[in-house]
Amino acid sequence: MINEIDAVLLLDGRRSIEQLLAFTRQPDRESALQALAEGIQANPLWHKLDGARLVIRAWPHPLVAAFGDFSTQQRLLLADLAAQLHEVIPHHRYVDYAAAEQAAERLATALRLRFGQEALSRFHYTAIPRGGWIVLGMLSYLLNLHPEQIGVPGPSGHDSQETWVVVDDCALSGVRFQQFLQRWNLPVVIFCPLFAPRELCLAIERAEPRVEACINAEDLEDVAPVRFGEAYPQWLDERERQMAGDGYWNGIAEYIAFAWCEPETKYWDVEAGCFKAGWNVLPPSLCLKRRMQASSQRSRRNGRARGLARGSARGQAWETIDRQAVGPGPLKADDRVLWASFGASLAVAHFPMEATEPTTCFEFDAIAADMWRALLSTGSLKEAVSLLLENYVVAPEMLRQDLASLMAELEESGIMIQH
Structure with missing residues (x-):
């Protein structure tokens, strides 16, 4: 057994x-882990981990791990993914179409209270692509807007009294709205993100x-x-330096995702000195954009043009998720053990109860x-020998001795246990 393959919980x-x-909005843990794994696989970052395997185990406790030959930078990215999952799963906000419609009603009410229906009927309306147009479509019905009020601003020469309402599904730092203002020379603007931090709205004003x-x-x-605790002031100083004037607010908004889109996350690439696209974690079944991303990644893996992959060939190349079931016993893998196949070899990892402790990973x-x-599928030394x-x-006694030696080593290391 050689310590070569990396395993990251x-x-x-x-x-x-x-x-x-x-x-995940799934009825059971097996389906939930499958949906979560599919969401991880839909990331371009995952497909830069050449040959990596994603392993899920539902019982007795849900576990998800990545196995592969990872660089230091890749391990850091996987650690970021783990931190993101542990933060987002218990504290998330998912907005389906019904919830979006309800939020749009609240936005329409706020606009009426602030400006009055008569003024709203004179304003022009546009949106920041692409989610903003979905929200504006709902808002147009709620405010009874006329078609000529909705569109894209012209190149120049706007009347000084012309007011434009700019709609978006969310604003997290204000970068997209800032870019919109730089592109369009509009005299008077009302910005309406459906969801946004209050501090960001005030900063924009x-x-x-x-x-x-x-x-x-x-x-x-x-x-x-809360995320950075006592280190928050230091983090904020660094964040302001990294943003370099982009956007209006340097906090981190709570996780939000829509039925049509999960906003992109960013991470700071130290070597490149810039932000790069990070991980998205929403299951594709819950989000149109994520489904398209998953389809694109699947087609690329299959070596086919997007949308042409069909039937069993589609599933075969895409299959990099290992689903692990509990064997019949009494000999079983420990509850904290996961394994992944790499050709004829096998990587087995024993994850500690505490995240600060090192993970033991072996290659068979x-x-x-x-x-x-054989030991897992039969649950006993005698039946495993018969299966092999x-x-x-090979001489049965020699095989039994070799298998007993391996089993003893596995039990001593805590990888296998007797139930």
Whole structure:
């Protein structure tokens, strides 16, 4: 057994089974883990981990891990993913179409109270692509807007009295709205993100003379102070340096996702000195954009043009999720053990109860891997020997001794246990 393959625990669901079911909107833990794994696989970052395997185990406690030959940078990215999952699963906000419609009603009410229906009937309305157009479509019915009020601003020459209402599904730092203002020379703007931190809305009003008001339907909380604790002031200074004037607010908004889109996350690439696209974790079954991302990644893996992959060929190349079931016993893998196949070899990892402790990961050669599988599938030394003799031409006593030696080593290390 050689310590070569890396194993990174992404999710430890000992205390969050109900939260996992709620996040994935699945009826049972097996389906929930499958949906979560599919969401991880839909990330371009995952497919940069050449040859990586994603492993899920539902019982007795949900576990998700990544196995592979990872660089230091890749291990850091996987650690970021693990932290994101543990934060998002218990504290998430998912907005389906019905909830979006209800939020749009609150936004329409806020606009009427602030400006009155007569003024709203004179304003022009546009949106920040693409989610903003979905929200504006709902808002147009709620405010009874005329088609000529909705559209894209012209290139120049706007009347000084012309007011434009700019709609978006959410604003997290204000970068997209800032870019919108840089592109369009509009004299008077009312910005309406459906969801946004209150501090961001106030910051936009202070920073932009053209913005008459920034009105949202619902506030998003800043999770950065809790996430970083005593290190928050230091983190905030670093964040301001990294943002370099982009956006209006340097906090971290609580996680939110829509039925049409999960906003992109970003991480700071130290070597490149810039932000890059991070992980998205919402299951594709809950989000149109994520479904398209998953389809695109699947097609690329299959070596086919997007949308042409069909039938069993589609599933075969895409299949990099290992689902692990509990064997019949009494000999079983420990509750904290996961394993992944790499060709004829096998990587077996024993994850500690505490995240601060190191993970033991071993690589089994082809013969040891077959022994492992035989022990798990039969649950006993005697039956495992009988199973292996069906495929190996070897003296039964010699095989029994070798298998007993491996089993003793596995039990001593805590990888296998007797139930």
